[in-house]
Structures are given as structure tokens and as C-alpha cells.
Amino acid sequence: MVASFDGFDRLDQEFTLLASGRLMPGCDHAVIFFVFADPIGKLAGFYNTVTSDDGPVSLGGGSLSKLFIETFCCLGSPGEEQNTGNHTIETTHDTQVDVAGLVVLLFEIRFYLGDRAGFPFANPHGRKAWRFHDGDQVVIFVQNFQGSQLSTFGKSMMAKFAVSLILASQSPRRQLLLREAGYDVMVIPPSPDAETPPRLDEAPRESVLRIAREKAEDVACRLDEGIVLAGDTLAELNGQPLGKPTNRDHAREILRALRGKDHFVWSAICLWCRPKDQILVDVDRTTVKMALLSDDEIEDYLDSGLWEGKAGAFGIQDRTGWVKIDEGSLTNVVGLPMELLSRMLSQMNE
Numbered sequence: 114m115v116a117s118f119d120g121f122d123r124l125d126q127e128f129t130l131l132a133s134g135r136l137m138p139g140c141d142h143a144v145i146f147f148v149f150a151d152p153i154g155k156l157a158g159f160y161n162t163v164t165s166d167d168g169p170v171s172l173g174g175g176s177l178s179k180l181f182i183e184t185f186c187c188l189g190s191p192g193e194e195q196n197t198g199n200h201t202i203e204t205t206h207d208t209q210v211d212v213a214g215l216v217v218l219l220f221e222i223r224f225y226l227g228d229r230a231g232f233p234f235a236n237p238h239g240r241k242a243w244r245f246h247d248g249d250q251v252v253i254f255v256q257n258f259q260g261s262q263l264s265t266f267g268k269s270m271m272a273k274f275a276v277s278l279i280l281a282s283q284s285p286r287r288q289l290l291l292r293e294a295g296y297d298v299m300v301i302p303p304s305p306d307a308e309t310p311p312r313l314d315e316a317p318r319e320s321v322l323r324i325a326r327e328k329a330e331d332v333a334c335r336l337d338e339g340i341v342l343a344g345d346t347l348a349e350l351n352g353q354p355l356g357k358p359t360n361r362d363h364a365r366e367i368l369r370a371l372r373g374k375d376h377f378v379w380s381a382i383c384l385w386c387r388p389k390d391q392i393l394v395d396v397d398r399t400t401v402k403m404a405l406l407s408d409d410e411i412e413d414y415l416d417s418g419l420w421e422g423k424a425g426a427f428g429i430q431d432r433t434g435w436v437k438i439d440e441g442s443l444t445n446v447v448g449l450p451m452e453l454l455s456r457m458l459s460q461m462n463e
């Protein structure tokens with residue numbers, strides 16, 4: 114154990130502790146986490162003592178309060194002005210606090226639409242795996258944060274708070290997913306002629322990869338710097354791509370073809386980093402099944418207008434139970450696979 118917490122009993126008594134442990138058992142770096150059921154804000158002003166290899170250190174109320182109020186902050190070593198991407202780590206030289214190089218990460222876990230699967234992380238005690246759940250409050254202490262070989266989880270968390278994204282999309286769903294996940298987002302929609310429709314000789318997977326890249330390029334070439342994110346989503350039935358319906362009759366035709374059937378939803382992401390023009394493109398696939406809808410149910414949905422602008426003429430988020438996921442990510446169906454995005458941002462940071 115590289116670091117331990119004195120006074121932890123008190124922490125345990127005052128807050129409902131759901132889990133604790135080391136994020137990466139067996140690694141050289143202290144990556145210690147606590148998952149609380151209570152709001153992190155309640156911890157403001159709480160005094161706790163940390164013991165590390167460098168001797169006992171105190172996390173005092175002043176800076177902790179500030180951190181707990183401003184979630185997604187982290188705390189650097191005394192007098193140290195570090196930088197993670199475009200996010201400056203808070204310094205502690207104006208306080209009495211010595212954190213011995215520990216970085217404190219505070220997260221409130223939020224899953225769009227209450228992701229069923231939760232977010233798995235390393236098994237703390239070699240027993241059953243723990244999953245984060247929507248609303249969990251997490252405090253993570255990391256020693257040697259910059260130099261550590263953090264797990265994919267740690268890196269993607271770091272990427273999340275360190276990165277501002279330029280969203281090359283007019284999709285309200287993509288914007289909402291990013292904001293709900295805590296990303297800092299600026300929207301610059303691609304020009305209407307940026308994308309060329311799926312080609313006959315292309316599989317749906319190839320189409321979304323190509324189109325996401327076209328949208329990202331359209332916006333990236335107008336910018337001097339920043340990370341541009343574009344996405345593209347298509348449904349696939351029997352090898353045929355199903356894009357956004359052109360009108361109500363087209364939507365009806367698509368929904369009648371899809372009802373009662375297993376089909377795929379493909380979403381691609383392109384990250385384009387300016388000015389170095391580092392480009393990452395990747396794709397995710399979810400297998401879904403649409404209920405055997407009656408003609409009346411389809412007409413009712415068409416009346417709602419919710420089909421407009423949605424690949425496959427249907428939004429999984431619009432009618433609970435009409436489309437079920439057999440395998441894969443929910444956010445992928447809604448237009449932006451958030452798990453894939455985390456992995457890609459981690460790759461970009463390497």
C-alpha cells in the first residue's frame with residue numbers, strides 16, 4: 114500500500130461508503146478510490162488525513178471545500194503549476210496543505226438514460242467486479258498522476274475533464290450525450306454538403322467511418338486548433354443501410370421493414386486534432402431488436418414526428434421497450450458511443 118488514510122473511520126461513519134480499493138492492484142502508483150452514495154458537495158469542509166510514503170499529510174478544509182464544490186478539478190503538489198492538456202491543475206501553495214504529490218479526482222458518475230451496464234473498473238479486492246452506477250460519487254487519490262501508467266479508466270477520466278471538444282454535428286442527441294457526460298463542448302455544425310451519402314459498393318460500417326471523417330474534416334479545416342469530434346449513425350437491415358427518412362411515407366416504409374426484426378446500428382466517431390492533424394476514426398456496433406409493432410402503433414409514432422432526423426426512422430430513447438438491445442452500447446444507438454469515445458481520447462493523449 115503506497116498510501117493509507119488516517120481518520121478513515123470517520124469518513125466511513127459520516128458518508129455511505131459503497132466501495133473502496135485500489136484501482137490497479139499491484140501497480141507501483143497509488144490509485145485509491147472511494148465511492149460514496151452521498152453527494153460529494155456534502156464533503157465540503159471535511160478534514161481528513163492522508164499518510165503516504167512521504168509521511169503524514171493533511172488535506173485541509175479550504176482547498177478540499179473548493180475542490181468538492183468545483184467537481185472535475187484536481188489538486189497538484191505544493192507550489193506546482195501543472196498542466197493536463199488545456200486544464201490547469203489547481204495549485205496548493207496558498208494553503209497549509211501538503212498533499213505529497215497526490216492528485217484528487219472527484220467525479221459524479223452520470224450515465225445517459227441510466228446505462229444498464231454501469232461502468233466497470235478493476236476489481237478492488239480480487240473478488241467480484243464493481244461497477245459504477247448512475248449518481249455514484251467518487252473520490253480518487255492518485256500519486257504521481259502525470260508519470261503513472263494509469264489504467265484506461267484513469268486515462269479516460271483524465272481525458273474527460275482535460276479536453277474541450279468541438280462538436281462537428283447539429284445532432285442534439287450527440288450534444289446532450291457529451292454534456293451529460295461532463296465534456297466541455299462547443300458546436301460547429303458541418304456544412305450541408307460535407308457528407309456524401311452511403312455508396313452502393315460500401316458496407317454500412319464503411320459508410321459511417323467515411324462520413325464521420327468527412328464531417329470532421331469539413332470543420333477541422335476551418336480551425337487553427339482544437340479537437341474536432343464528428344459522428345455518423347446508420348441502421349443496417351440484411352446488409353442494407355437505413356439512414357434518416359426523407360419523409361413520413363419513407364419513415365413508415367422503414368419502420369414496417371424493421372418491426373419484429375433484429376438489426377444493427379452502426380455509429381462512427383472521427384476525432385481530428387488541429388493543428389497537428391492527428392486523426393482517429395473508429396466505429397461501434399449494437400445489435401437491437403424492434404418489437405412487432407402494429408400498423409396503428411407505427412402511425413401513432415409517425416404522428417409524434419419523433420422519427421424525423423433519426424437513422425432507421427426511430428429513436429430508441431423515444432418509446433421505452435419498442436427497441437431492445439441484444440448486444441452493445443446504448444449510446445451508440447443514440448448516435449455517439451461514449452465508451453468508444455473515452456478510449457479514443459485516451460489514445461489521443463498517449
Ligand SMILES: Cc1cn([C@H]2C[C@H](O)[C@@H](COP(=O)(O)OP(=O)(O)OP(=O)(O)O)O2)c(=O)[nH]c1=O
Pocket residue numbers: 281282283284285286287302303328344345346347348357378422423424425427428429430446447448
Ligand atoms: C438509431 C437512432 C438514431 N438516432 C439519431 C442519432 C443521429 O442524430 C441520427 C443519425 O443521423 P446522422 O446523419 O448520423 O447525424 P445528424 O444528421 O443527426 O447530425 P450531424 O450529421 O450534424 O452530426 O439519428 C437516435 O437519436 N436514436 C436512435 O435510436
